[in-house]
Amino acid sequence: MFTTIINDCRDQNALARQATRALTLFGYGVSIIGVEDDLQTAGNLIDVLDASEGKKGLIIANVAPRHGGGKKWENGTPFGYFFFKDTLVVSTIDGYCLSLIKKFSLIDSVKVFDLPKTVNLMIKHGYVKSEFHDLIVNSQFRSYDFAPRAAKLIVDKIEVASEKYPLENVKDIPKTIWWVDNFGNCKTTVLPKDIGFKPGKILKTKLGEFQCYPRLKDVPNHKPGIIVGSSGFGTKQLLELVIQGKSAAKEFGITSGSILF
Structure with a gap:
């Protein structure tokens, strides 16, 4: 089993916090790839999936549009999830993050989390206390506060509220x-x-x-x-x-x- 984090929140403080949270939730080794943008996220995501060969594990990929690009969403680009064989991927869906997944035709859709309902499930099942509800829903560090806990729900086979998002909605990757x-x-x-x-x-x-x-x-x-x-x-x-x-x-x-x- 493995955990790989691909994230543009890549200063030492952010990386250590993410790794520690993943380790405490899942209990196995964590690899981290710091990226600058969604193109780097797309390439690293496909490479890690290739390396894992669909074995049991988790990939959390996050990159946020900067300079106001994420304001079309309620609180930044949403997170979605999918399985490739036994590998669970939790990823932001905006920009080119999933564009190489689309190019290689690995899946045809992802499930996008309903964030408030998913946080309610975290509280219901004892993952967090109720006083953390607003903090997680409104967090600017959702790859730390939300994504690993949402992944834990799925790993523990708790059904989460989500909506199907076809990959035809994902941008085609440019030749770059x-x-x-x-x-x-x-x-x-x-x-x-x-x-x-x-x-x-x-x-x-x-x-x-x-x-x-x-x-x-x-x-x-x-x-x-x-x-x-x-x-x-x-x-x-x-x-x-x-x-x-x-x-x-x-x-x-x-x-x-x-x-x-």
Whole structure:
């Protein structure tokens, strides 16, 4: 069993509090991935699901739209949940958080929590005292106050109030960079079939022209290339933009959200 937290609340205080709460609720090891935006959340979510292979565990993914983007909702973007085999995922649903889940066709819908009713269930079943009702409902740190406790209800097989949310309502993922690794390799949201990837082919992108190579080892020293990377799901792996022996991110000024096509 495992717990993985993917969250844009990633300072040391926030991470420690989230990990401690998850550990006290579920009692098994916690891994944490700090992210900056919903694209990074989408990529890390699909990678963790791939790593877990549907085994028993929990993923809590949260990223909040900034600069007022979440004001269309009553108190920020809602949380939903779904199972992939035996892995429970509790995630915010706005933006691109679930867009790679949609791209890989892992599920066709999520269940969106009715937050006040779910908090009432927490109180009814003794997860929290009644005086915490308003604090949780109005919390600005719902990935700490609400999401892990809601996940605990589901793990304990308590039926929660929810509404079906079809993935057709989720944004399609753009052809972009979602992550830069510590070597400066740039992970994309693009599958080989999306662009007719073929070794030796020259691809025109918004960042320039790049040759396709099957693996990183095939890229000539200090030359850029597009390769089949390690991220993705199952046998469907996403492409990466790299430079052999150098940082592609630094060379081309790439960050999460840089558009390729």
